[in-house]
Amino acid sequence: MRTPHEPADPQGAAHPIRSLTVLPAHREDVELHTADGLTLVGELALPCDDEGRPTTPAATLVTLHPLPTHGGYMDSHVLRKASWRLPAMADLAVLRFNTRGTSSPRGTSQGAFDGGAAERFDVAAAIEFAEFHDLPRRWLVGWSFGTELALMHGCDPAIEGAILLSPPLHRASDADLDTWAASGKPLVALVPEHDDYLRPDEARERFARIPQAEVIGVPGAKHLWVGESAVRRVLDEIVAHVLPGHAPLPTTWSGPVGTATDDDDRTEEDA
Template structure:
């Protein structure tokens, strides 16, 4: 399947680099947000790479991009604040394809937290891989009726399944799925992450 290089335009005037795969007969489309830029995160990080390969193989279009200040993307890091505009730019790009598909926000670690903080009427739900939930008070998904899936590694170093369950206990429509045997970096468990993301999209959002 061909990978298309794309440019995203943010509301504050930046151009971000991204890549897009749209399979024939796609039934949904996902924006994938990567881990923390100051710790080496980019759109080719392991979990994002696995999702970018695995989702299109399951009939889900996938868009990955570099946050502001990463790679060839313009701008500078803003600790997750302006990065929300980057995620919205991903939605803009998918909407601009004119495919009339359910749109989903997905991310890993920092990208998961950033995506969960984005409220936009156009998307159908969220899936968050190993979200640290560092800014739970700013999470749009907490009070939103659209479905949210948190994929929490069993041995996550930054947010255990038990702690995540406490944080989201009052959230409106959120489910936690534990990834057995995995830590925050999900080495050797990315196939399971892809499977769970596909199941969520197929069951709740397509």
């Protein structure tokens, strides 16, 4: 596990899930290789058995982070907490990576930010990585700028569906939405009531051109999903749509548990 954490508790007591809770998973640093010759850095978190050996996940989340020019990266807090919790709590694989030119404690991906255009190669590389490693039932999870990448570049035959957190719809065009509409693939948008860029009523109007799209307005929430209750709502919705019948997630964990010591719980401003 890359994240510094306190020693696991082997006693099996019921521990409350808190902001810095890290549950068991097999975590490994990975590299993605793009068609235009770049190497991107990332991490794959997999469910594991009692000995820490990786097991086959029920489904896979390919995550796309917020805007890197405004602080977004693979460790943006909702995505990081998904990797800390969902392998153990929902049997999900979580792939996180830095898009081109983006840095995090894991390292810096090669290349330079391109406003969402050349990032099409980054999205393709992540999907190809998941395919090559036989990760099943692949879903995209994009946050803010990451939702634009999902809408513009993620409607791939290897992807089952997409979940969009705080979609601003700044870069994605009606043509991109029409591509998703024609695919019939499920598309779920979680839209905060107090979002800075796109609020629920306008989101329902914009996404109406995708018949299968589900827009979920989240009362009281803001674009950055700050606070444990907001994170839990996001993770519950992800699991509910990817693995129906497995949400809501428990709020306690009986078994080994760690506590992160380096989480800055960043609240990026991004779009």
